[in-house]
Amino acid sequence: MEVRTRFAPSPTGYMHIGNLRTALYTYLIAKKGNGKFILRIEDTDQERYVEGAVDIIYRTLRTVGLNWDEGPDVGGPVGPYIQSERMGLFKQYAEELVAKGEAYYCFCDKERLTELKAVQEASGVNPMYDRHCRNLSKEEIDEKLAAGIPYVIRQKIPETGTTTFHDELYGDITVDNSTLDDQILLKTDGMPTYNFANVVDDHLMGITHVVRGNEYLASAPKYNLLYKAFGWEVPTYIHVEHIMKDKHNKLSKRNGDASFEDLMAKGYLSEAVINYIALLGWAPKGEREIFTLEELIEEFDINGLSKSPAIFDPLKLKAINGEYIRKLSPEKFLEHAAPYIKETVKREDVDIAKIAALLQNRTEVFADIPEQVDFIDEMPNYDLALYENKKMKTNADTALAALEESLPVLEAIDEADWKFDNIHDKLFELIAKLEVKNGYILWPVRVAISGKQFTPGGAFEIAEIIGKADTIARMKRSIEMLKNR
RNA sequence: GGCCCGUUGGUCAAGCGGCUAAGACACCGGCCUCUCACGCCGGUAACGCGAGUUCGAUUCUCGCACGGGUCACCA
Numbered sequence: 001m002e003v004r005t006r007f008a009p010s011p012t013g014y015m016h017i018g019n020l021r022t023a024l025y026t027y028l029i030a031k032k033g034n035g036k037f038i039l040r041i042e043d044t045d046q047e048r049y050v051e052g053a054v055d056i057i058y059r060t061l062r063t064v065g066l067n068w069d070e071g072p073d074v075g076g077p078v079g080p081y082i083q084s085e086r087m088g089l090f091k092q093y094a095e096e097l098v099a100k101g102e103a104y105y106c107f108c109d110k111e112r113l114t115e116l117k118a119v120q121e122a123s124g125v126n127p128m129y130d131r132h133c134r135n136l137s138k139e140e141i142d143e144k145l146a147a148g149i150p151y152v153i154r155q156k157i158p159e160t161g162t163t164t165f166h167d168e169l170y171g172d173i174t175v176d177n178s179t180l181d182d183q184i185l186l187k188t189d190g191m192p193t194y195n196f197a198n199v200v201d202d203h204l205m206g207i208t209h210v211v212r213g214n215e216y217l218a219s220a221p222k223y224n225l226l227y228k229a230f231g232w233e234v235p236t237y238i239h240v241e242h243i244m245k246d247k248h249n250k251l252s253k254r255n256g257d258a259s260f261e262d263l264m265a266k267g268y269l270s271e272a273v274i275n276y277i278a279l280l281g282w283a284p285k286g287e288r289e290i291f292t293l294e295e296l297i298e299e300f301d302i303n304g305l306s307k308s309p310a311i312f313d314p315l316k317l318k319a320i321n322g323e324y325i326r327k328l329s330p331e332k333f334l335e336h337a338a339p340y341i342k343e344t345v346k347r348e349d350v351d352i353a354k355i356a357a358l359l360q361n362r363t364e365v366f367a368d369i370p371e372q373v374d375f376i377d378e379m380p381n382y383d384l385a386l387y388e389n390k391k392m393k394t395n396a397d398t399a400l401a402a403l404e405e406s407l408p409v410l411e412a413i414d415e416a417d418w419k420f421d422n423i424h425d426k427l428f429e430l431i432a433k434l435e436v437k438n439g440y441i442l443w444p445v446r447v448a449i450s451g452k453q454f455t456p457g458g459a460f461e462i463a464e465i466i467g468k469a470d471t472i473a474r475m476k477r478s479i480e481m482l483k484n485r
Numbered sequence: 486g487g488c489c490c491g492u493u494g495g496u497c498a499a500g501c502g503g504c505u506a507a508g509a510c511a512c513c514g515g516c517c518u519c520u521c522a523c524g525c526c527g528g529u530a531a532c533g534c535g536a537g538u539u540c541g542a543u544u545c546u547c548g549c550a551c552g553g554g555u556c557a558c559c560a
Contacts, residue, residue: 010560045559110558117557126487127556152558170490179488179556187558194560218489218555241491247552276497279509283498287508306498308491309553316497316510326523361523372521392519427519442519454521 003035005209006202007061007068010042011053014259015060017251017312018213018243021277025240026211027066028278028300038205039071041082042198044191060260064270065293070205078205083197090192093200093230094153094185102229103185105151106133107144128181129154153186155196157225165224167217167237168302175221183222195219199226202235209236238302243280244311251312258314267340267366272321281310290323322364333360340369345376350465358457375450376466379474382451384485392439399444400482405430406445407475410463418468424460448478 007023009015030037039061041054054072061068070076080086097103106129117127134156136144144151157180164174185196192200202210217239227234245251253259258266263273271292278296279289283304291299325333334356341355355373363369374380387399394402409430413422431441446459449471455462463471 008560012560042560113558121486124486173489175488181556184558189558191558193558198560213554214490215554215560221489239490242553244553250553279497281497283508285499287499289497289509304499306491310498311496313496313510319510322523359522362521364522386520389520437519439519444519446519450520452520456521458519458521460519 001208003030003033003208004038004206005030005035005211006038006040006205006207007066008040008042008198008201009057010045011050011057012045013050013053013056014253014261015056016253016259017257017277020060020064020260021243021280022211022213022240023061023066024064024274024278024296025238025282025300025305026209028297029209029211029238029302030069031297032300035208036069037066038076038207039068039081040201040205041072042194043082043084044087044194044197056261063264064260064274083201086197086201087191089204090197090200091186091190094192094196097155097185097229098153100229101156103153103155104134105136105141105145106154106182106184107136107149107151108132109150126179131182134182150188152184152188154182154184155222155226155229157182157222163221163224165220165234165237167220167239169238169240169305169307170217173217173220180222180225185226195222196226199223199230203227203230203232207235209238211238211240214239214241238305241281241306241309243277244309246311257312263317267336267368268317268321269324269336272324273317275324276317276320280312281306290320318364325363325366326361328360330357330360336366337363337369340366341373343370344374347377349467350376354461354465355456358461362456372456375452375455379449379451379477382447384481386447386451386453387444387482389439389443392443393437394440394443396482396485398440399447400479402436402441402444403448403475403479403482405434406441407472407479410468410475411472413468415468418464420460420464423463427459445475449474 005026007026009019009023027037029035039057041057043054058073068074070078070081072079072081075081094103098105108129112132113129116130120127133154158177161177162174163177163180164172166172183195184193186192201207220237220239224234243251245255245257249255251257260273264270274293275289275291275296278291278300282300283306284291284299285301285304325336328336330353334353337356337359338352341352341359345352345355355376359369359372362372384396387394387396389395406427409426410423413426427441427445428438431438434441442459446455446462447453449459449466450462451474457465466474
């Protein structure tokens, strides 16, 4: 049988990392089995519906490459794929269950239910529907129906015995039927509840593997009973654990945690994000951990899924992102980095590509770039203590001497010859002549023309990038500062 | 609280009766080097507790503790 999986998000706003990971796993299972990945939008809750949220779902899934084979916009044989457009379907299925004796009309109003719940809680009993309407006679039902009393349809859970359902990860889980509530299938307004719509839709759409969050584990037995009541085949369940912010809290936008869009905005590569979240709650067979989506399809195996929650580690994400950045071709890197470089580098006489080349190995997230190159437009005022370096055996005094020796050497280089190699060779001639350590000259020069303790690239690279005139000017300014100290 | 699930270093995690208990990130050293970073080498650090079963338990069983989930006419 063909594998068919579905990702069924509610359009409630942004796409959070946990949802995206569920989508990923769902996609991987489908593709691993050469099957179909289906997108179904579950928008039955009009109150939580957020304008534009569907577009975010589309956009996110597309940018990470989780392309769906069937869905609202691409169509398919078992549509519609937007749940609100399927509303007509559910009533007949609920009534079919009533006819089979697997469900029943319930006329209890909300007041009675709230009161019942209050009483039960007060007496320490588990709040559950008391099955007041479960055994209404045919006459009573017809009478109330005729009188137009609002009703819901509830699932008739067996009063005794146990229900066992199977999860690919957790194995068989058995619960006493006495702990299961006669849940509502069809609401007063004729709309299905999520639990009911899900079962019906999954069946109608031929879903073979249901991948969903762990929060549904507890309601799984009731799903099983529903499938059984209909006489439908139960799909394979795979419940995945949550992604946590820390030991106690789930990762959520409400807590200010990063959503996928936030990560993109901060300069993460979508491939790196996908790679990282695949690893959050799943472990590949070998020791490799860098995978493209295609490779993940190959490697993925539900046996590698974890049964306990995983804490999202921004540092690890960064590290993986850094690895992806380093693997980029120089051209690709430049393409990504240029906008960030230009955030602080406004002057036009510099070669952005050269700056980018220095940055590639030093960038884990693109958003870190601007502050690394902020000295290029203008050298900041800096602390002369920067010249103090034990390992280089330099201090303000030696630095002044080094700079005064270096200045004429640099000035002697032709504007036209102002290239890394020439600058390098000339300064090394000086170093050889003076018989000093490289750092004795180079450290002060780098500081003198950058004003920073750390810079991407060393003295030669920086000098080349900012050009001869600027280099000389900065050297002079720094010499003055040292003299006037 | 009832029910369900889980518990290996700081984090992600391998392990599926016998191992010096992998690997990655982070951290700490070292090398490279004009800084930082990259790269390379090395190091610190873990089986929640208590009973069983077994010749032998991280691995199986049961308690306990802790953590999570769920108990809506939300999804």
